[in-house]
Amino acid sequence: MDIIEKLLKKSKEELTNTQTAEVEIERLTELIGEPCIFKIRGLTNKEIKELRELNTKKEWKNVKRNGKIAKEEVEVIDTYKLGLDTIVEATVEPNFRDSRLREKFGTEIPTDIVEEMLMQGEILKIANTIKQLIGDTDEETQQDIDEEVKN
Numbered sequence: 001m002d003i004i005e006k007l008l009k010k011s012k013e014e015l016t017n018t019q020t021a022e023v024e025i026e027r028l029t030e031l032i033g034e035p036c037i038f039k040i041r042g043l044t045n046k047e048i049k050e051l052r053e054l055n056t057k058k059e060w061k062n063v064k065r066n067g068k069i070a071k072e073e074v075e076v077i078d079t080y081k082l083g084l085d086t087i088v089e090a091t092v093e094p095n096f097r098d099s100r101l102r103e104k105f106g107t108e109i110p111t112d113i114v115e116e117m118l119m120q121g122e123i124l125k126i127a128n129t130i131k132q133l134i135g136d137t138d139e140e141t142q143q144d145i146d147e148e149v150k151n
Contacts, residue, residue, distance in 0.1 A: 018042035019133045020092070025122050039093040040126060042133030047089060055082040083127055084111040090130045 007015065019042045028036035043051075055078045063072045088096045088110040095101075096110035105113045114123065 016044070018044060021129050021133055023126055023129050025118070025125075027119065027122065037093075038091055038126060040090050040129050040133065041092050042130070042135075043086070043090055048086075048134065051082060051085050051089060052077065055079075055085060081111070083123070084114050086130060087111075087114050087123065087126050090133070091126065 021040050023038045023040055025036045025038060056075050057078070058073050059076050060071045061074050062069050064070075096113050101113050102108055102110070105116055107113065118126070
């Protein structure tokens with residue numbers, strides 16, 4: 001039996017189902033007196049593409065070509081905002097869009113809640129879990145995330 005035959009025996013839901021994981025936020029566990037477990041899901045390629053597009057803008061930059069300065073349109077990704085949006089999208093529980101959390105933090109913007117509620121190391125821990133769930137193990141990308149969180 002070849003690989004296609006094996007794949008065809010599985011349902012479409014099984015083949016496209018994203019993985020999930022749990023991440024304990026120790027500081028919040030201590031604070032509330034019981035395990036504070038965040039449920040995280042992997043994102044689909046389509047979701048990742050949409051988040052990337054949402055956080056990409058075009059800018060004009062000066063570039064040197066053949067000894068002359070010229071303007072060139074380039075795409076610039078706001079990696080910090082992309083990271084926060086990814087965490088909001090991938091976190092099943094707690095739901096950062098929940099009206100109770102938005103009221104508690106006085107904002108309608110879920111990424112504001114992530115920034116205020118979580119410490120940098122906690123954000124990095126969740127980001128690393130998401131990376132594992134989507135199969136992204138690129139060391140250079142990991143260094144970029146580490147550097148972005150530090151800044």
